[in-house]
């Protein structure tokens with residue numbers, strides 16, 4: 001049976017497991033030009049995860065997917081320059097870190113943001129993505145928020161359909177074409 005748990009309720013030994021960290025750092029592929037490939041993202045962000053901003057779908061002790069969220073200036077990743085400098089050297093490390101900070105700060109206008117969602121390939125089409133979206137909206141309601149926002153890449157039809165089926169509506173098109181995303185909104189009710 002799949003259960004959804006807040007990452008911060010897991011034991012420190014579990015959250016220190018690189019396999020669990022990889023589930024979360026595999027997301028953010030759209031920022032590969034700043035954060036590199038999946039292995040690089042793991043090195044940059046694996047030890048910087050704010051587990052109180054991550055809900056995990058667990059089955060028999062294994063994480064099958066996650067949804068991450070942001071509010072009160074805190075998202076799933078703590079902003080630390082050190083791993084960037086270690087990975088890319090001083091100059092390129094600072095440049096990439098600054099670019100990552102910019103992409104993070106751009107999103108602070110949303111009161112509660114569904115920041116990232118991913119289900120491991122073998123576990124897809126079992127309703128886990130929908131369960132994570134619903135759990136994230138319930139978390140927003142429990143944390144006192146009325147609205148949940150997210151940004152979906154223009155070319156991700158599957159994710160957009162999933163969000164539409166889970167009660168989100170598309171907001172009006174943005175003036176700026178970059179990043180190529182469309183904002184969506186839903187009320188933070190526990191379940192539809």
Ligand SMILES: CC(C)(COP(=O)(O)OP(=O)(O)OC[C@H]1O[C@@H](n2cnc3c(N)ncnc32)[C@H](O)[C@@H]1OP(=O)(O)O)[C@@H](O)C(=O)NCCC(=O)NCCS
Nearest residue numbers: 117118119124125126127128129130152153159161162165
């Ligand atoms: C998008 C993504 C999270 C969907 O995850 P998922 O677990 O496959 O999602 P679900 O199973 O809930 O829904 C997918 C489809 O499975 C089917 N499905 C849902 N529940 C099901 C169930 N209990 N049994 C069988 N099939 C089911 C439905 O057809 C559903 O499609 P619909 O929402 O259009 O009706 C996953 O494809 C993914 O990780 N993609 C890569 C990362 C990504 O694009 N993230 C979004 C960034 S904005």
